[in-house]
Amino acid sequence: MVKRNPYEQNYYPPVPTKLTRWSRVSLIWQTFRFIVLNIKILRMVRKH
Amino acid sequence: MAKLVILGAGIAGHTAALHARRKLGSQHEVIVIAPNSKWNWIPSNIWVGVGWMKPEQVTFELAPVYKKQHITFKQARAVSIHPQGDKDHAQPFVSIEYTHPDKAGQSEQVEYDYLINATGPKLNFAATEGLGPDKNSLSVCTYGHAHQTAGVLREQIERMKKGEHLKFVVGTGHGMCTCQGAAFEYIFNLEFELQKAGVRDKATITWLSNEVELGDFGIGGMLLKRGGYITHSRIFAESLFTERGLHWITQAHVTRVEKDRTHYELLNGETGVIEHDFAMLLPPFSGVGLKAYDKNGGDITSELFAANGFMKVDADYSPKPYDQWKPSDWPKTYQNPQYKNIFAVGIAFAPPHGISKPMKNPNGTPINPTPPRTGMPSGVMGRIVAYSIVDMIKGKNKPLREASMANMGAACIASAGAGLFNGSGVSMTMYPIIPDFEKYPETGRDIKYTTGEIGLAGHWIKHALHFAFIYKAKALPLWMAVPE
Numbered sequence: 001m002v003k004r005n006p007y008e009q010n011y012y013p014p015v016p017t018k019l020t021r022w023s024r025v026s027l028i029w030q031t032f033r034f035i036v037l038n039i040k041i042l043r044m045v046r047k048h
Numbered sequence: 049m050a051k052l053v054i055l056g057a058g059i060a061g062h063t064a065a066l067h068a069r070r071k072l073g074s075q076h077e078v079i080v081i082a083p084n085s086k087w088n089w090i091p092s093n094i095w096v097g098v099g100w101m102k103p104e105q106v107t108f109e110l111a112p113v114y115k116k117q118h119i120t121f122k123q124a125r126a127v128s129i130h131p132q133g134d135k136d137h138a139q140p141f142v143s144i145e146y147t148h149p150d151k152a153g154q155s156e157q158v159e160y161d162y163l164i165n166a167t168g169p170k171l172n173f174a175a176t177e178g179l180g181p182d183k184n185s186l187s188v189c190t191y192g193h194a195h196q197t198a199g200v201l202r203e204q205i206e207r208m209k210k211g212e213h214l215k216f217v218v219g220t221g222h223g224m225c226t227c228q229g230a231a232f233e234y235i236f237n238l239e240f241e242l243q244k245a246g247v248r249d250k251a252t253i254t255w256l257s258n259e260v261e262l263g264d265f266g267i268g269g270m271l272l273k274r275g276g277y278i279t280h281s282r283i284f285a286e287s288l289f290t291e292r293g294l295h296w297i298t299q300a301h302v303t304r305v306e307k308d309r310t311h312y313e314l315l316n317g318e319t320g321v322i323e324h325d326f327a328m329l330l331p332p333f334s335g336v337g338l339k340a341y342d343k344n345g346g347d348i349t350s351e352l353f354a355a356n357g358f359m360k361v362d363a364d365y366s367p368k369p370y371d372q373w374k375p376s377d378w379p380k381t382y383q384n385p386q387y388k389n390i391f392a393v394g395i396a397f398a399p400p401h402g403i404s405k406p407m408k409n410p411n412g413t414p415i416n417p418t419p420p421r422t423g424m425p426s427g428v429m430g431r432i433v434a435y436s437i438v439d440m441i442k443g444k445n446k447p448l449r450e451a452s453m454a455n456m457g458a459a460c461i462a463s464a465g466a467g468l469f470n471g472s473g474v475s476m477t478m479y480p481i482i483p484d485f486e487k488y489p490e491t492g493r494d495i496k497y498t499t500g501e502i503g504l505a506g507h508w509i510k511h512a513l514h515f516a517f518i519y520k521a522k523a524l525p526l527w528m529a530v531p532e
Contacts (some may be wrong), residue, residue, distance in 0.1 A: 002293045009295065013286035024472060024503040026118075034505035037475050044457040044477050044497060045531040 050076045050106050050441045053142060053160035055338075057082035057110055059090070059423065060394030061166030063430035063532060066523055069117050071438040078118075079158060081123040083147045085109060086189050087521055091160055091423060092514050094233045096194035097328070098201060098241045100466045103191040106514075108522060115238030117523050122158070123148035126167065126336075129352065130157075130189070131387040132343035135405070140389070162437045165359050165392040166430065171334030176331070178305035179221040185305045185327040197328060201238070204326050206249035214325040217310060219256035221329030224414035227422065228257055231330050232285075234460045238328075239292050239463030240472075248293075254322060255289065255296040256312065258415050262286050262296055265460075266417035268404045270478050271491040272500045278491065281476075284500055288464070297322070299407075301415045302329060308340045315332075315479060317410035333395060333418070335359070351386060359392035363400040370405050375454030375484045377401065383448060384435050389440075391433045394426035402415075403482060403484065424458045425451075425481060427532030454482040458499055461510040464502060473506025 003012045016024075023029050052068055054061045058078050069078045095101040112122040114121040124144040139159040146154045171189050173180030186200060187193040204214055218235040220228060229278065235255055242248045250339045255262070263269050263285030270281045282386050289296055298314035310327055313319045335357020340349045353359055363379040377400040384390040392398075403419045421429075432449040439446045457479035465471045483492030491498070520530040 002288070010290040010293075013283065013290045015287060015291050025470060027469070027504075029187060030504040030508070033501070033503055034508050037501075037505055037509060040477055040497075040499060041459040042531075044459050044479060047457050047479065047497075 050081065051163040052076065052162045052164070052437060052441070053079045053081065053158055054164045054166060055081050055086060055142065056166035056168055056394070057084070058166060058168045058394060058426070060168075060396070060426040061164065062166050062521055063427045064086060064393065064434040065114075065119055066117065066162045066266075066527070067431050067439060068383075068461070069119050072160050072441060074118065075330060076441060077120060079120040079122065079160075080110075080114060081122045081124050081126055081142065081144055081158065082110065085111065085123055085125065085148070087113075087251040089514060089518050089521070091510075092306060093188045093191055094190055094237055094463060095466055097188035097197040097234055098237045098466075099129055099198040100237070100241070103195050104189055110517070113521075113523055119471055122146070124156070126150075126338055127155075129163070129390070130341050130343070130421055131352070131390060134341070134343050134345065140387075143330055147462060162440070164430075164433055164437070164497060165338070165390065165396050167336045167338065167396045169389050169395045170336045170357070171331045172334045173331045175224075176222045176302050176305060179302065179329060179331060179383065184303065184307050185310075185329045187330065188328065189330065201241070205242070205247055207325075208242075209245070210252035211250070213250050213252070215323055216251055216253045217256050217322055217324040217327045218253065219300075219328070219329055219524040220258045221302045221305065222332040223258045223413055224418050225258055225330050225332045226266050226418040227330055227333075227504040228241060228417055229420065229460060230461055231257065231328070232253075232265070233293060233464070234328055236288070236292065236462075236464035237466060239256065239294060239469075241472070253294050255294055255298075256300050256302070256322060256419055257296070257298050258300060258308065259298050260315070260416065262289060264404055264417060266404055266420045267478070267481065268483060268491055268492075269417060270476075270498055270500075271382075271495070272498050273495055274500065278405065278495065281500065288502065299415055301413050303410070303460040305329065313409060313411065315407055315409045317321065321464060335396070348450045352384065354398035356398065358398035359390075359396055361392050361397045363398065365398070366400070366448045373401055375452070375480070375482045375486075378449040378452050378454045378482055380452040381448040382451075383392060384428055385434075391437070393433050395421055395427040397421070397429075422451065424532060425453055425456055428456060431532055449454060452482075454480050454484060456481055461506060461513060463504055463510050466507060466511075469504070469506035472502055472504055473508075473510045474502045475506040475509060
């Protein structure tokens with residue numbers, strides 16, 4: 001994790017936990033998200 | 049027989065040409081006039097810019113595709129539009145100058161019954177002193193620029209491997225730039241490539257942009273549902289920048305780029321200088337400089353085009369303050385109000401105003417993103433305008449098709465690092481593109497369709513879209529099944 005010093009620009013934003021970062025590259029979870037995201041995009045496309 | 053002339057073979061123009069050709073019988077002619085011989089899937093240029101792809105992977109020759117589709121292709125630059133014809137032409141026509149090596153410099157007048165202006169933007173590097181790949185900064189706007197950028201990046205990585213600490217600046221090179229998304233993708237891909245090369249600790253990377261806050265993207269940012277909160281895209285973007293150890297300077301208008309430093313002024317009037325060894329700064333856009341003449345040769349450019357060079361369509365161009373902007377100001381049919389056989393799509397149409405709030409610093413310098421209208425919306429506009437013209441040619445007494453950005457959603461997949469198992473992408477969807485605070489008073493957009501997340505799946509989608517859109521653009525079997 002990036003070192004953050006009080007009152008500096010990067011002190012305030014939320015940063016992902018280890019679990020969140022792991023889920024972003026987990027093949028099983030990301031395969032599921034791939035399907036979900038494609039459905040979302042197709043729903044969007046169908047609107048026009 | 050009707051003659052449809054399309055100026056430009058980018059996402060909007062090429063999509064319009066393919067759909068029009070598919071719907072029109074062979075007795076009608078479709079002509080594409082474009083200065084470049086190649087089609088370019090521009091969203092993948094950022095991967096060329098970090099050396100992950102080669103220019104050949106994001107381009108292909110247009111002539112064989114058009115030949116197969118029975119579309120006439122003239123590799124030429126449009127110079128002027130004559131919507132009333134002239135003393136020698138009863139028909140309206142376009143004057144062109146060939147850029148094809150065999151005919152370079154030759155001129156021609158191409159008559160039309162219907163005209164689609166899809167010329168895209170002029171990359172206006174000249175708006176900022178020292179900006180541009182011929183001067184002191186780099187770009188990923190074209191595959192050529194991106195290839196050059198990748199070469200410079202390789203050299204800088206070698207320097208860092210030898211122990212040097214280098215400074216990188218990525219962002220926008222003027223206060224009125226658009227396409228922050230492309231620069232956003234580039235900074236994350238750059239960071240990812242430096243990590244892969246094992247030199248990330250030798251680099252300071254800074255984002256320099258005209259956005260009022262991170263995550264504005266020229267669309268006024270967006271509110272989306274995340275982790276049990278309705279969160280602004282600013283929080284989402286700042287989190288990502290922090291996680292990757294990137295610094296940011298927003299509200300900046302770049303005034304001058306030198307070899308090793310960039311000068312800027314901020315919205316609060318302060319000025320600053322940032323040193324760099326590598327600067328990838330996008331230029332502002334303007335119209336390509338087309339002129340227009342009436343039948344007596346009188347200049348009517350200002351009737352057809354707005355001051356920024358983009359073509360006027362069915363938008364409400366009356367000047368109004370931000371709090372009076374309405375979604376209905378945005379064009380629906382992209383038809384020129386004066387010449388009903390002329391349409392403009394993609395970046396070529398003049399937007400009625402911005403999407404992000406206009407702002408000026410105490411010196412009077414405007415610093416705010418101009419509205420993006422690339423990618424998915426461009427393709428949709430190209431298709432619906434082609435369908436409208438087909439209806440008109442076939443004599444169908446139908447109203448024109450509509451595709452207002454105020455009633456259109458968009459999916460934006462921004463790469464944050466390319467790799468089959470370790471890459472990532474930010475997947476954003478929004479509906480509508482133009483916020484509508486009357487319909488969605490709390491968030492401006494439909495929260496059900498406005499989402500954002502980061503992960504490996506985003507990279508897979510971006511990579512899959514790369515192949516899908518190139519397949520579609522090559523007009524290979526069932527190309528029309530791939531949506532815009």
